[in-house]
Amino acid sequence: MKGSFRVTMAWLHSMLGLVTGWVLFAIALSGSLSVFRQAITLWMHPERDPPRVDPLEATSRAIDWLAHNASSAPAWYVTSPTAEAPFPTAVWPDAQGTYIQRILDPQTGSPDGLRDTLGGEFFYRFHFELQLPYPWGRLIAAMAALALVVGLVTGIIIHRRIFADFFTFRPKRGLRSWLDAHNILGVAALPFHLMISFTGAVTLGSLLLPWSTQAVYHHDMMASYTDLNPALYSRPASGQPGHLVPIRPLLDEADRHFGGAGIEQVYIFNPSDHAALVTVIAGNDHTVSTTTGVMTFDGTTGQLINAHTETRPVIRLYTFLYGLHVARFAPAVTRWLYFLSGLALAAVIGSGMHLWTLKRLRQQPHMGQRIVCRMNTGILAGTPLAFATYFLANRLLPLTLANRAVHEVQTVFAVWALGITFALFRRPDRAWPELLGGNALACLAIALSGLPWTNVVMRGTAIVALMLGGAFGYAAFRTARRA
Amino acid sequence: MVSAGMRRRALASPGKSVPPRRPRLNIALRTLVGLAGGYGVASLGGVALALWLPLSRADGAMAGILFGLLLWPTVFMAAFGVSGIWRLVMVVAGCMVSFTIIALTAGRGL
Numbered sequence: 001m002k003g004s005f006r007v008t009m010a011w012l013h014s015m016l017g018l019v020t021g022w023v024l025f026a027i028a029l030s031g032s033l034s035v036f037r038q039a040i041t042l043w044m045h046p047e048r049d050p051p052r053v054d055p056l057e058a059t060s061r062a063i064d065w066l067a068h069n070a071s072s073a074p075a076w077y078v079t080s081p082t083a084e085a086p087f088p089t090a091v092w093p094d095a096q097g098t099y100i101q102r103i104l105d106p107q108t109g110s111p112d113g114l115r116d117t118l119g120g121e122f123f124y125r126f127h128f129e130l131q132l133p134y135p136w137g138r139l140i141a142a143m144a145a146l147a148l149v150v151g152l153v154t155g156i157i158i159h160r161r162i163f164a165d166f167f168t169f170r171p172k173r174g175l176r177s178w179l180d181a182h183n184i185l186g187v188a189a190l191p192f193h194l195m196i197s198f199t200g201a202v203t204l205g206s207l208l209l210p211w212s213t214q215a216v217y218h219h220d221m222m223a224s225y226t227d228l229n230p231a232l233y234s235r236p237a238s239g240q241p242g243h244l245v246p247i248r249p250l251l252d253e254a255d256r257h258f259g260g261a262g263i264e265q266v267y268i269f270n271p272s273d274h275a276a277l278v279t280v281i282a283g284n285d286h287t288v289s290t291t292t293g294v295m296t297f298d299g300t301t302g303q304l305i306n307a308h309t310e311t312r313p314v315i316r317l318y319t320f321l322y323g324l325h326v327a328r329f330a331p332a333v334t335r336w337l338y339f340l341s342g343l344a345l346a347a348v349i350g351s352g353m354h355l356w357t358l359k360r361l362r363q364q365p366h367m368g369q370r371i372v373c374r375m376n377t378g379i380l381a382g383t384p385l386a387f388a389t390y391f392l393a394n395r396l397l398p399l400t401l402a403n404r405a406v407h408e409v410q411t412v413f414a415v416w417a418l419g420i421t422f423a424l425f426r427r428p429d430r431a432w433p434e435l436l437g438g439n440a441l442a443c444l445a446i447a448l449s450g451l452p453w454t455n456v457v458m459r460g461t462a463i464v465a466l467m468l469g470g471a472f473g474y475a476a477f478r479t480a481r482r483a
Numbered sequence: 484m485v486s487a488g489m490r491r492r493a494l495a496s497p498g499k500s501v502p503p504r505r506p507r508l509n510i511a512l513r514t515l516v517g518l519a520g521g522y523g524v525a526s527l528g529g530v531a532l533a534l535w536l537p538l539s540r541a542d543g544a545m546a547g548i549l550f551g552l553l554l555w556p557t558v559f560m561a562a563f564g565v566s567g568i569w570r571l572v573m574v575v576a577g578c579m580v581s582f583t584i585i586a587l588t589a590g591r592g593l
Contacts, residue, residue, distance in 0.1 A: 005564055012563045149556045198552070205548040211526040212533035212547020215586070216540045227541045314542035318549070 006158060013154040014356055018372070020147040021353040022379045023130070027144055028349055029383055030127040031196075032342030035327060035335055037120025038085035041103060042457045044119040044394045049455050053106040055081045056255060059266055060248040061109030062088040067244060067271065069110075070094075074237070076268045080283065081106055082328075084335075116404040117394055122412070123387070128204065131413070135207055142204035148197040155186060175358050182351040189341040196345070199325035202318065228315070231294035231308035235275050242274035245302040254280035254295045257307060261285050261292055264328075268299065276300055284328040289319035350380045374424045374431070381435035382419025384472075388442035389415045395449045433480035436472050443469030509568060517562030520575040524558045525551035527582035534589035 033040065042050070059080045066076045070092050079089040088109070091101045101121065102111035118125075129137035169180045186193070206213060217224040226232070247266075255263055262283030269277040276299025282292045295307045310316055323329055327338050357373040365373070393411040397404055419438075423431045447465040450458040533547030558575060565571040 004566075008563055009560070012560070146552070146556050146559075150559055153556070153560065201552050202549065205552050209526060209529055209548050209551040212529035212551065213544040215530040216533050216544045216547070224541070224544060227539075312539050312542045314538060314545045314549070318545050321549075 009154040009157045013151060013158060014352075016147055016151050016154070017349070017352045018356060020144055020151070021349055021356075022375065023140065023144050024148055024151075025346055025349045025353070025379055026130070026383050027127055027141060028342060028346040029387065030123045031200075032339055032346060033123040033387065034120065034127050035330075035339045035342060037124045038082070039120070039457050039460065040123065040391075041085065041117075041119030041121065042087075043391070043450065043461050044117045045103065045114050046395075046450075046458075048105065048114060050086045050106050052086055053081065055263065056248065056251045058088050058104075058106035058109070059263065060246075060251060061107070062090055062104045063109070063244075063247045063266065063268065065104060065109035066090060066092065066268075071272045074270060076271060078266045078268070080263045080265065082262075082283070115394075115399050117408055118405045122390065122409055128200075131409075138204050138207055142201055142208040145197050145200035145204070149194070149201065152186075152190070152194055152197060156190075159183065159187075175355070175362075178351055178355050178358060182348060182355060185344045185351065186348045189344045192337075192341040193345050193348070195324060196342070199321045202321045203325055229291070229294055229308065231296050231306040232279060233277065233296045233306045234269065235277065237270040237273040238275040240274040241272060242276055242300040244268070244271055244276055244278075244299050245297075247278065250278055250297050250302060251280065253304075254282075257295060258282040258293045261287050264290070271299065274300055277305070284323065288323040288329045289316065290323045290326065290328060291319055353380065371424075373428055375420070377428050377431050377435065378420030378423030381432065381439060382416055382423060384468075385419050385435060385439050385442060386412045386416035388439060388446060391446045392442065392449065429479070429482070433476045436476035436479060440469045440473035440476055443472060512568055513562045513571070516571060516575055517559040520572075520579075521555045521558035521562065524575060524578045524582070525555035527579050527586065528554045531582040531585040531589065534586050 059078055062078050063076070066073075066078070070076065072095070073092040075092065077091040079085075081088055087106050088104045089101065090104055090111075091099055093099050101118065102116075103114060103119065104111050105114065125131075128141045130140060131137065132140065169177070169184060171177050201208070213221070213224050217227070251263060251266070262285040263280055264283040265281045267277075267279040267281075269279070278297040278299050280295045280297075282294065284290060289310070291310065293307070293309045296305045297303065298305055310319060327335065330338060353376045357369070357376055360369045361373060390408060390412045393408045397407055397411075401407060419435060423435065426434070443465045447462040447469065450462045450465075453459045453462055529547030529551035531547075532550045533543040536543045536546055538546070558578075561574070562571060565574065
């Protein structure tokens, strides 16, 4: 019985990997890159190495710029600079209601002279929205996260000798070596993988399982939003013009109130109206949890309307789990561990997918298995290639191109589609070295396009790109020799 | 030592145990129970916990979500781990009925 249970779990593990592997690989890879999304954004703005400016000062300058240049927008959402992102980011709807996102110069508060790009935000949004319309991308990502939880738990059940396997690697033995690699990578960062998959599901939990909220609030979802964040007060525009108070004193007051957590975001609603509101959200200094405090001020008088400090136990648990996943708290060393563990997760998923095909290709594979094999090649080698070309598109597309940020993202999906199509129609033993070689060249190009490596972001990116490029080159060489 | 190695290899390589000698209908039913039944148990369990917990409304709702996120993967795995399919259906239905009773009789009330 015990043996057959393990056999069943092994079957479930491989079937689940077959069904969810492709999307999970893309999510794990984009998630790993999102760890350094601020650094990627900096890399994508080589024209300006932002000076370190006091976050509150930079935020109020950004809001001044918005007051002069986007005064008719119904709302501005400004993200304060942090140690990782020494620039403010603003999001606001234009006259057609399309949201514009720009990083702003911390000294002038203006986006002028900075190229139009989503920067690292692309990987962050893709990680949980998959470039699909709301709510489908998020639902798929949430289900994929739970599938990963099941994949990890069944993987643990299959392995009785987790500790011994950690020290077992038998190279040059084909299938056995791949299984050993799959096990070592999976075991090495297992606590992280379990944490990141479950907390990933937690971040999208209210979308996936809205029923407890529906039951408690008797289907009054507005009440649930207000209750979740009591200081996120809102009111309609009055229709009478108004003037925004100077923002800096409000930021100072909020900063004192948050007691060292700093400021994450400032929302300004109806900025040119008499009923303007200024909402300040606490940051992540010295706290894992996100959104530990919120304050809302009257925008025309500067008077405090509402302040909320999070003390409710289960909500605190939620903001802690959420904070663990998004890692806004993380100092540099922790970020690197998140990044490496994330890449290890992508490698576990990738090696698992590869094991599946290796095992079946040894026998007489039928048509479906052949297609899966080629799709695996396309996804495993095509996804990093597509992500790498995003960096190159940032450097190669003309700076004056209209909708430049959109074209950068389109490049990713064009290259991805090409890579998968190529893998579908090319013999796998040729497609592997060719696509891997393409990855190696793309990584080399990324490292070189950061020249001269003047700051830590350019140097760090170059080192990572060269190491990944070396790994891709080695893999291309190995697969080419076998072909 | 050799035999232990052999046994381990057989167990530790997913896919080698194919075919699992399960008729397609059986697998389809288990998938259905794991996905739909699991979602039902997760939803009802979350609602029951949310209504039963003597905490603030926001805390209750959030506890329900977190509990549901633990329940769904558990039921999904059980859907393939429990040996008899009828036993599985009875257990999942039993969980759903129990959670519904708890939700209906809980202090906060639907």
